[in-house]
Amino acid sequence: MRIGVDVGGTNTDAVLLSQRRVIFSHKTPSTTDVQTGVSEVIGGLLAGSCVDTSAIQRITIGTTQITNAILEEKGLTKVAVIRLAGPAGRSVRPWTGWPTSLKRATRSASYLLPGGYEFDGREISSFDEQMVREAALELANRGVEAIVISCVNSQLNPRMEDRAAEIVQFHCPSAHITKSSDIGRVGFIERENSAILNAACTRLATIMTDGLEAAVRANGLTAAVCISQNDGTAIDVATARRLPILTMASGQANSIRGAAFLSGLKSGIVVDIGGTTCDVGVIKNGLPRESTKGVTIGAVKTNFRMPDVSSIALGGGTIIHCPNSSLSRSESVTELSAQIGRVELGPQSVGSDIKERSLCFGGDTLTATDIALAANPGLAVQVQGANLELLEHLSGSFVSMMSQFINNEVSDIVDQMKTSAEDMTVILVGGGQLLVADTIEGCTHIVRPKYSDVANAVGAAWSQISSATDQIYSHEQDDRDVVLSDLTLKSIDHVVSKGGDRDSARVVEVNEVPLTYLPGQKVRLSVKVIAEFSETT
Amino acid sequence: MITTNARESRLYQSPLDFQDVQDIAIGCSFLGAGGGSITYVTELQLQQALEEDDSRITIVSPHDISDDALVVPCGWIGAPGVLLEKYPDGNEGIIGIKKMEALLGQKVDAVLPMEIGGQNGLSPLLISAKLNLPVLDCDGMGRAFPKGFMQVFNLLERSGTPAVLTNEHGHCVIIDDADNITLERLSRSTSVSMGGRCHKVSYPLWGSDVKEMVIPGTLTLAADIGRNLRIAGCRGQSSQEALFSALRATKDYRYAYPLFEGKIVDVSRRYQYGFSIGTVKIEGFGVNGDTSVIQFQNEFTAAWVNDELRATIPDIISIVDAETCEAIHVENLRYGQRVGVIACSTNSIFRSQKALDLLGPRQFGLQDEYRPVEALNQTTNHFGDAE
Known part of the structure; x- marks a missing residue:
């Protein structure tokens, strides 16, 4: 069995995976020191699921600590x-x-x-x-x-x-x-x-990995600890210590991979709606599609490969600003049509204060969640503590227009991420997914898999392992196909030695760089393979 | 010959700041028609010069330079890809200017970009910063072309020599007494042995020449394009309108057309004879199966929409980001990008038969005779007409 942990801004989530199924999940509030939160969530998961700690083979943790350190310039x-x-x-x-x-x-x-x-x-x-x-x-x-x-x-x-x-x-x-x-x-x-x-980030990386390992060991677990990196695979703690930058943006990769795992789909569009943003990514052959643009981190140009994700400021807590307070009560379609263009959706969000500020919880701020609940009262059972009576003053016409508006925003960004006009399946994950109705233009169907509120932790638990090897060969003397198959075998052996499952190993990247400075038409050939973690290790 | 007003410009009022440099860079990328090297490294060089080394960059009108002034076009030649790894030392242009002064026995009074497109529109600014020389608001191409002789000085039969080629080591190669085609060939092979790229100072001109044989006002145009796009971006206005309003304000570039919008579905590319050659296929956002195909040889050379030819070299074809309208370099085109295709007219000197024999569509493997972009897009709504 494996455990996946996702350290988010609001919550720290953990899931337990067995035989390719999620058997338990647990959520706790994130803590400033991260370690406490991780320790608590694993503790809660183990207690709740009553599994024997010795049955846990691997723990993979996705964390934004490195990203945040760079963005906030702390601990560098x-x-x-x-x-x-x-x-x-x-x-x-x-x-x-x-x-x-x-x-x-x-x-x-x-x-x-x-x-x-x-x-x-x-x-x-x-x-x-x-x-x-x-x-x-x-x-x-x-x-x-x-x-x-x-x-x-x-x-x-x-x-x-x-x-x-x-x-x-x-x-x-x-x-x-x-x-x-x-x-x-x-x-x-x-x-x-x-x-x-x-x-x-290296000093911070040492503190971070020590803390995460301590959090795992405090729960009596002896299994290997891995850290998620940005391509949906995981690295061991030693690598994360040496190259912490590889953990950047692992959250997005995890959410896309988690969505694929939960839905069982190999390709589709993943819409992850949280409290503040909606991130749309694409899963292709089981892996996140990578961005082709250079990635900027904290306004610094870098050359990482990151998942291709488009984001808009739309989440469960997104504030809806009306030009005047009476508009939301108006049943007049003429008045609404004239004014609706002046309604602004966000970009501010009530964020983690949703339970204090949103109308449906007795607050005074109209949010996207209020519209979703008013439009579809049946969803209220999913939202603990929401009171539909507090939304009764919203007019039916206003609610339906706004809910259409929200749906259009999501449809537009989904359409932009498609590479062709053909219909695609949308996989909805994240806590804010109730904002989206059951149709998105240009998409055959929408799936909302079970456990989709902890998709990131699922992605972390289901992360794969990769290995790359390279070799210089001569175009004149060597047979390229022989070199390529030798090298592929070597990469597979390597990935297996690191805990990968041989049968699932496959080549994801072959790169050839002509070394024109060497005689004999030398070429450096590199092969990257990816494999599932073996269940028996 | 002067068709664009280069008599007044914001740029002449005060030395440039880094914001101006970034604006010009965005404009140069558009005018590069997909080619000209990326501007990023030169922007960093200029940022360092302005912010850390306290240099000044001044731009002057070609009309304001005295007739007997010595002015020299400058820029880089060679493989654009080399610039991804190996950056200039920063003194290449300075050594070139000094050597040219020694050869001609006269001080250089001003520099100008040999081509406005891409990195070469910016790189003379670094010479200005380091030598305190003004940069003239004009250039030799009005865009980017793949070869050094594809410019106005050659078309008007000026000699390109003496020419000075330099690299980051301060090595210096002088080419003299060669015709302009030979000069191009010798320069290319020198750039290869200098490590893939070298700086070139050639076609020395007099102040009286630049009043007649340059494409004027192109630095101002580049700055206007960049500024308009930046302001539109901040205000959430249409970036396409902003781009077209900058082009429409000029005589040379006023016939501007949004040819297509969609997603890149294929980029095929090969490297041959030192060029990056290939095609880009774009599919429309709609469901009716519209496609556009753009051909390139370092720069974009022809654009078709649904198999209908809509623009060819020497008119400018640029592929831009669908949202920001910032140009995308040929080397950065990738599957899945959401882009717009924009074409606009170019200076009439490049549309003459003599020029077309040198740089027209037939020189790039096309069967079609050149037809101006405004003739190929007569039925489309364009932004070239006066309101």
């Missing part, structure tokens, strides 16, 4: 950058284009040293061991804790970064080093930015 470590680029790039020093406050929170020093590779593999200028050593000694004296090494075209050839890291680690044994080639992908400044953000 100052970073030094050693850039190997020769004379190139002096006009774009590290941190150029960053927001001032985030720069202040993360910048310690930078060294622009010789090195780097041309696109064809020649050196821009030679690696200078002595200069790297001098920089390392200076950083050691200053006690810098986090160091980034970035080199032009290191995604083609990581040798200079590797050597610099060895030298720096020798002189600064306790420092955390992030090499830009660990983050991968072409695009120098984006890769360097990502590496800086990663390095800035």
Whole structure:
């Protein structure tokens, strides 16, 4: 059995998965220290489901702590950058284009040293061991804790970064080093930015992973702990400590994967409506569709792959602003038609204060939830504490017009996410899903799976494991197909050794980079495979 | 030859700030017609120069430069992809200017972009920042073209030499006594051995020349495009209207048409002869199966809607984000993007037979004779007419 935990802004959710079925779920309020909330939710889950702790094989936790740390600029470590680029790039020093406050929170020093590779593999200028050593000694004296090494075209050839890291680690044994080639992908400044953000989070990552592990162990669980990353797979704690940036946006990936699991569908559109926002993503072949745009984190350009998600400010707590208070009581279709354009939907939300502020709970603010309940009183049983009598003053015409309006907003964003005009199934998840009626334009049907209010935790529990391997081969001497099948086998073996299930392993990415600087038409071939976690490990 | 007013502009009033630079960058991307390198790295260079190094960038009208002034078009040549990893040192243009001054025995008085499209519309601003030289509000192409001789100075039979090519190491290659086609060939091979890209200072001109043989006002146009889009974005107004109002205010670009809107469903691309060549297929948002196909060779060269030809090079074709109307570079086109296709007219000098023999649709493998965008879109509602 596995446990999935999702640490959200309002609630911390946990689910218990057995034989590919959710057998129990539990919700507790999130706590500022995260650890307490996680410990409590796991405790509640174990108590409520009465399972034996030894039956739990794996715990996967999805958390927004790293994302929040960057957005709120809290708990970040100052970073030094050693850039190997020769004379190139002096006009774009590290941190150029960053927001001032985030720069202040993360910048310690930078060294622009010789090195780097041309696109064809020649050196821009030679690696200078002595200069790297001098920089390392200076950083050691200053006690810098986090160091980034970035080199032009290191995604083609990581040798200079590797050597610099060895030298720096020798002189600064306790420092955390992030090499830009660990983050991968072409695009120098984006890769360097990502590496800086990663390095800035490393101290926090240690605290976070220690806390999460402690929360798990406090409940007597001995199973492996994994952390969700942004592609719907999970990484072990050691990797999360080294590359915490990989956990960014894992919540969105988890909600899409969770929706797929709960609905049993391999493709469809996932609409996740919470208290404040509606996030729409796409599931394709069981995996979240990735965004093709560069991803900006805290206004810093990075080159992560993230789920392709469109968001609008529409959730259960979204405030409806009427131009005048009598409008919501009016039955006159003429008056309503004339005025409805002036009604504003959000973007503000009452958020977690919904039980105090929303009309149906006795508050004084008209929210999207009020409209949904008034339009469909049958839903009231799902909303604990809601009183339909408090909504009686809303006119039927107003309610139906507003509920149509809300539905249109969702339909529009769903349509934008479709890649063709064909009908698609919509999977509705999240606490605010009652806002959406049973039809969305251009979608054959809508499913609302059981446990959809804890879809993120389900996605975390059901996360997969991935592994990538690469090899250089010669177009002239080697048979590409043989190399590819060898490499695929190697990746599968690797993923199995990390706890993956062999039968479910499949190739999700094959990448070939021609290394024109080497004789014999050499190509670097890399293969990424993904597998389900094995139930028996 | 002057068809766009470059006599008055906000840009001449005071040195540029970073907001102006960002506005110009957005305009340059649109005028790049899908090509010209990405502007992002140059924006960062300029941000560093303005905010950390306290430099000044001044723009002046080509009319305000004395006839005997020495002015030089500047810009980068080579493979755009190289810029994703290897950034300039920042001194390439300066070394080029210094070397040109030594060759001609005269101080350079002003610089101008050799092409306004893409990164090259911005990169002379860095020279201005570092050498305190003004940048003239004009350029040699009025857009981006794939080859160096596809510009107005060559069409008017000016010699491109001497030309100075430089890289981040300060290496310097001088090409002299070559015709303009040979100059292009030698420059290309030099850029490859210099690591894929190099900075080029060529076609030295006199102040009297720029009053006759440039595409004037293009930096102002770029700034207006960017500014209009930015303001429309803040106010929640139509970005397409904002873009068209900037184009409509000029003589050269006033015939502007929204050709299509939809989702990219296919991008096929191959790299050949140093170019990125391919097609983009876009499906309309509606259910009636409308499609548009755009062909490119570094820049967009032709656009069809439901198999009907609607625009070809040298008129500008740009694929823009459906929401913000910001141009998307050929290299950044991806499956699933929601885009608009926009075409607009270009300076009449590029529509002459002589120019078309050099850069018309037939030079890019099309069978069709060139027809102006306003003739191909006569039946469509466009924004070119005076109200």
